[in-house]
Amino acid sequence: MSSLTPMVLDLRMPFYPIKSTYDKRTLVEMQDPAMVQAYVQALRREAEAAAADYADCEILAVHIGGGIAGHADDEGLGQLLRDMRRGFHFADDAQVSLKLHPGMVSVETLNACQRGRVNRLSVDYVTSDPFESEAIGRFLPPNVMETTMMVLGNSPLALSFDLITGLPGQSEASLMRTLDQVKAYGAKEIVLHPLQIIPETAFADRCREYASSTSPRRHLPNEKESDALWHAAQAWCAQEGYLPDSPGRFALPGWESNYHRLMAEGIASLGFGLGAVTRTDGAEAVNISDLSSYIRYAPDPTKIIATVRPLAM
Amino acid sequence: MAKLSRRDFLKYAGKGAIGAAAASMLPLSGLAEGPGGPGGPGGPFGGPASLYTPGTYTATGTGRNGDVTVTMTFDENNITDIVIDISGETQEIVGDAADKLTKAMFDKQSADVDAVTGATLTSDGVKEAAAKCIAQAKGVPYEALTGNVADPTAITNPDGTTTYYSMRRSWLGEAPQIAETDIAGEYSADVIVIGANYSGAPCFRMACEKGNTCIVIDSQSEETFNSYGGELGHFNSTWQEKVLGVPKSTFDPTDFIDSWQLQSAGRAQPDLIRKFAQRNGEIVDWMFEVYDDVAQVTSVATIDQKDNKYNYKKGHFWTYPATANLGSGGMGSSGNFCKAQVQKGLEASPDSRAFYEMTAKVLIKDGDTVCGVICQDEKDGRYYRFMSKKAVVLATGDFSANSEMYSALCTEVQECNPYTRLTGSGRSGYGHRMGIWAGGVMEIGPRAAMGGATSALPMGFFGAAGGLWINKYGKRFCNECFGVPFVAGCQSARQPINSSIVQVWDNGHWREFAQNQALGHFNAADISDAKMDEYQQKLDEAYAAGPAGANGVFAADDLETLASYLGFEGKEAENFVEAVKTYDSYAEAGKDPDYAKAPDMMFRINEGPFYAEKITRNANLVLVTLAGLFVDGNGAVLNQDFEPIPGLFAVGNASGGRFPLQYTSPMNGISIGMATVLGALTGEYIGEEAPVVSSGDSATSALGTK
Secondary structure: OOOOEEEEEEEEOOEEOOOOOOOOOOOEEOOOHHHHHHHHHHHHHHHHHHHHHHOOEEEEEEEEEOOOOOOOOHHHHHHHHHHHHHHOEEEEEEEEEEEEOOOOOOHHHHHHHHHOOOOEEEEEEEOOOHHHHHHHOOOOOOOHHHHHHHHHOOOOOEEEEEEEEOOOOOOHHHHHHHHHHHHHOOEEEEEEEEOOOOOOOHHHHHHHHHOOOOOHHHOOOOHHHHHHHHHHHHHHHHHHOOEEEEOOEEEOOOOOOHHHHHHHOOOEEEEEOOOOEEEEOOEEEEEOOOHHHHHHHOOOHHHHEEEEEEOOO | OOOEOHHHHHHHHHOOOOOHHHHOOOOEOOOOOOOOHHHOOOOOOOOOOOOOOOEEEEEEEEOOOOEEEEEEEEOOOOEEEEEEEOOOOOHHHHOOHHHHHHHHHHHHOOOOOOOOOOOHHHHHHHHHHHHHHHHHHHOOOHHHHHOOOOOOEEEEOOOOOEEEEOOOOOOOOOOOOEOHHHEEEEEEEEEEEEOOOOOHHHHHHHHHHOOOOEEEEEOOOOOOOOOOOOEEEOOOOHHHHHHHOOOHHHOOHHHHHHHHHHHOOOOOOHHHHHHHHHHHHHHHHHHHHHOOOHHHOOEOOEOOOHHHOOOOEEOOEEOOOOEEEOOOOOOOOHHHHHHHHHHHHHHHOOOOEEEEOEEEEEEEEEOOEEEEEEEEEOOOOOEEEEEEEEEEEEOOOOOOOOHHHHHHHOHHHHHHOOOOOOOOOOOOOHHHHHHHHOOEOEOOOOOOEOOHHHOOOOOEOOEOOOOEEEOOOOOEOOOOOOOOHHHHOOOHHHOOOOOEEEEEEEOOOHHHHHOOOOOOOOEOOEOOHHHHHHHHHHHHHHHHHHHHOEOOEEEEOOHHHHHHHHOOOHHHHHHHHHHHHHHHHHHHHOOOOOOOOOHHHOOOOOOOOEEEEEEEOOHHHOOOEOOOEOEOOOOEEEEOOOOEEEEEEEOHHHEOOOOOOOOOOOOOOHHHHHHHHHHHHHHHHHHHOOOOOOOOOOOOOOOOEO
């Protein structure tokens, strides 16, 4: 048994191609390539400064997300991941997962994955239905996944798909088509998110308009209907062999997300980047959310850690 | 007080002994000291990762009366000194603006500060100059940092002449400088091919088989080598005969050349197109030697060849059925196909070598001649020099993953999508940049991408079929079959941004419509009767779904109801019904007086149920960009005077001359077809005819080294 302390890493890539209509997390619109590159370099500095502190730890899983990691700065990300493997002790079978958006995967993204030995892709798919996708305000239609699948080709990367149930206009039939589609894409894991309308988002404004629409394509499922959709999706997963491994997550046996499982078990975690969370040695620290400050002070935890609180034992 | 590490800081603060703010007063160890951080230059994180390049930088901005000057000094992560010279401004107006701006920028560590009240113009000039200093320290172009893009650009050349550019060039950057002391080793060959994919692999193989010593370099690992796409379009090969049953003599190369240049408005490189047309079948036969049995290589398109009834000429343009799946026939993947070409080359030329996980960084020049390339080993980060005697071939792929470059070069795609940050699925364009750093130029615009909003047709129900297209006003607007799908789609891209294109068909004629489209890229490859039965099932689902539609399709028994399902109201609904009926009358008459659509591409729409789909524009569906370096008919890269640069060639998506306007695609897979065939023919030219231009030893004065 290893004498090293098991740990997971969370790398925050908080970029989104355009401002999300339905998500209010610490997200940055991906407008300025120089700024994105500066952020990735800042991630390197933060990780570099921390690496020596955790030489007694073994990394079992890495989650790269918090936004859309793929296509933000593929070259920089590839360098960062390669360097992190040199700076930290990775388990031989460490699961490294990258969040991406359909249509935003390039050959360079795959090259970055190769450099960093990423072995799992988490696809922010949401739905296969073009009407539902438009209703929530996604900036690319679902069929761009065809392009992504073409790019992935024979890639050995395991695919996990994030879906949303209870979308405007969603029916059980359309939800089943979405599930069938992701299975056809080779999904190893399906993550179900019940729709949440977050106040003060563009999507919340749209929902107010939808409430007065008579179009079935704009019908927002009520609580009972949403619940029924959720259970229908769960039943489909069970029928197709996707077993629950943590809340909302359903995976084919052997393809569970180690990162999420270990986090649920309370493993120590080290977070880098904007708004990242670290839980080690009895404390929970949250990084700042200001991009400029983070880029300036990345190696200095006293300046980039916004809050620290003791973890309950 | 003892210094705290990050981990200790967390322990200390987490125990609640002090708040995080107080903890921030404690000095820390383990911070980056020197350019390499705790590990130093040789540490695990591989070198400098600071925000700025330390030093002092000066720049000017435009103030009220003229230039103002700012000088800023930086360490790795901070602005440490600011000196503002606004002595040319009216002192009674600006007062102590310099002091105020200095303090504000120093405190904020940014040029983005409030202007001094009453001295706005001066403040703006100071901020502009400060931003330029910061850009210099960051090593990024000022335009990229601020979004202020200069257009047009005129650059004064060393000889005093001026070169005028119509596009932004901030994506170009500067060639990296690699110290001689960082070069860990050197290799030499007659030919260096950068990229072992569709264009590079056959180029390498052919040059080897012509008796040259060659080196091929690729950044991918050999074990996980991957290509995407994998469909090779061509005509008149043995494969076409054996697998499709279409004789080699079926297609006249002259027809291909004619169709191609018509759709390219004469802008394709004539000799490249000629070479492809005349020799593609022969070269495909040669490439397919890697298969144990060519007959086992499957076809993309399924065409019913019974009685040879399929008409390959659609409208005024020829289309072709021969598209092979490179990953089939026991090959396993298209990546394996490329590796097999490389292996063939190595067998023919035992002194030749393949280097994987090696990334090209900068070309080497001796005077005007390109004589090599410096590459970095992905495994250990060390640099190696590869010297060539005859040629360096850029087979480095496209630039669609480089949004800035894509936007600047593919102007039609960007202008059709003014609110879209263009992204694609391909490469970063680094090869193009290497070629331009070495003196090459991009092919003359407009420059193409594969798909994107110039077609406004991502895959619809029947692929990129050219049926009846109707805009948001309920009106038909163009010849839907002018040229192959991506050429025909240009008018769709010129419709209102926030709207969909509606395609309409009927129950009585949709099979005929679907099974007689041009065999172009993104059209349905499978037009078998069995596939039509699958479509029928989906159409039935759409009909059953009523106003909700299904599978992206709406269906109704009459046009008025269909119009309502699509969201047309009032006058637009009337227009829609009229447009369908008018189109149907033209199809019946066999003549399109409005837009001259070829009669054989028009199908009636008069038997319900009627079906329609909404297709939205999608610039970011692009697989790759198709614009490359300006080349001649031998693939030699041209300089600003349009003369060949000795020793430098480009193939595949690094090469121009193939798709000058749009993705001319008379069959699926023509891009890979051109890449492989022209890659091989360039290798043949280099192998047989290109002169030796260098000794193959290290140059004494070389681009990119110091």
